[in-house]
Amino acid sequence: MTITNVAESATLSNVAESATLSGVIPPVCTPMTPDYEVDAASLVRLIDHLIDGGVDALFVLGSSSEVAYLTDAQRRTVLETVVGHVGGQVPVLAGAIDMTTPRVLEHVRVAAEAGVSGLVVTAPFYTRTHPEEIRTHFRTVAGRAGLPVYAYDLPVSVHTKLSAELLLGLAAEGVLAGVKDSSGDDGGLRAVIMGREAPFSVLTGSEVTVDSALWMGADGVVPGLGNVDPHGYVELYRCASRGDWEGARAEQERLARLFEIVHVGGTRMGGSSSGLGAFKAALHLRGVIDCPITALPQIPLNDDEVGRIGKLLAGAGLL
Template sequence: MSLHEPGAVDPLSLAGVVPPTITAFDDEESLDLERTAAHARFVVDRGVHGVFPLGTNGEFALLTDAERDRVVEAVVDEVGGEVPVIAGVGAPSTRQTVAHAEHAESVGADGVVVVTPYYFPLDGRGAVEHYQRVAEAVSVPIYVYHIPGRTGNRLSLETLEELAAIDGVAGVKDSSKDVPWLVQAMDACPDLTYLAGSDSLLFAGLEVGCAGMVSAVANVFPELVVELYEAYDEGDEAQAHDLQRQVFAVRRAFKSGGGYMAGVKSTLPMRGFDAGPLRSPLRLLDDEEADALSEQLAAIEGVGEHLSLEK
């Protein structure tokens, strides 16, 4: 694999901006499938290159198994065939993960994203057996989701090499924010596709060889992140770096209130898209926090114009 290209074993050749799309709820925190699908449409119509329902921003850990399956169905029905839909299917148990993966494949998802099992400690052998069973159950490509800060389970480079040898494992979405680990992973397993999983490392991820990025900022400002990717892809690294600074500013604004996810969902109405609340115990920003966030975002070059046009 050369720098900034999908891996040789990735049948989707996944690249570009792939937002971890939100799950919408009504005022009673019941699943709103129409608005969930509409958010996938919102980002696709603004130029993203794929969608990832049921990532962290999709609040997957707060949904029932049946709700998760319905979200995948709704997103595939809305944008499937236009861009790759890679569905989050990970769960603490292998049995649940396999069931979600089989369902996602059956309804037309193009690939599945399998977060490392969480809550219980997992050793390398357990991780390999887990992904092997998923790979035996489905024929769509599998992307390993590495986010040890949330799962409590970090993959060693040796374990990743074993995972890369599994037929069907196509890539890694790395949210560890550990650039040395990522660079060594690319060196050890060059045939995989790598996706940068933190808005703090979009430009840096492209620089070290990621083919694309899973960006929460792109859930609200897809134009900004798509412009960053396209500038880099066209060889204008200076412009891409400047746009990363804007993403940093948005990221800081999102994190200044009740947390990153609260920032994302509290900003969407400023763009004319109401995704409803976060599911408890998560919360949206209160009015005072939202007003402060709006002021911060309006002051960011290249961002405020979107709010003024669409709020």
């Protein structure tokens, strides 16, 4: 896995072409204190847990980081804590995620000042956008960033699906260095993989179909569950890299069973509360973070639900 930074004076085409990204890149959870502030000490332990697990890069301020819930000051704390502690051991990508281009550009400025290796950007949201406006958004961000920009295809949250035509066109222009595909559209993912010509990293955001995505030709995975079991996703990726598809499938099946933790919250809470609460509860049970609390207004898991997560962790060999 490699990624190369570029100087701010680089041309737009060089920004995209200078970066290749592959392997296991967890979207890092943001541990919080009981009063809902960023728990920097727990965040440092989480980073060590992930690096010790053999991951290839880190992605902060994404969905699993609860980016939508964090204040600008909290986002800055996460950036400075992670980049400072990593100290160049692995690349750090940062989400620059907000509703409109001017707001995203401010996040880009802060992330670049913190020293990140690349940026992850969604389409604009809240406002109703046309594909040409989305193109303008990515072109503007890439033109200002001086860093590789990776599109984040997340229609469940931004209500826009990034088409293969749009992604590949921006890649050909040198605007985008790759995509994190969390769309759930396997046909669309395949179209991007098969249609790319310029260097363009395709990363799946699915925890449970990684083996099939890698078999199709995806370059890596950005798994929220990778916070809990980084070793498992690294082993899956290594099996696929050496053509051991039976080994990759076996590890994928184990991880798919572990992924059931995200459903423990059931119907009494939203998917974010259930999924992110499960990741944090698991990290707490494993002794990585001090507190499993999620940001308001998410509903916390109860003792029974945390106990069920513990049983799933034990079944996966993690307790």
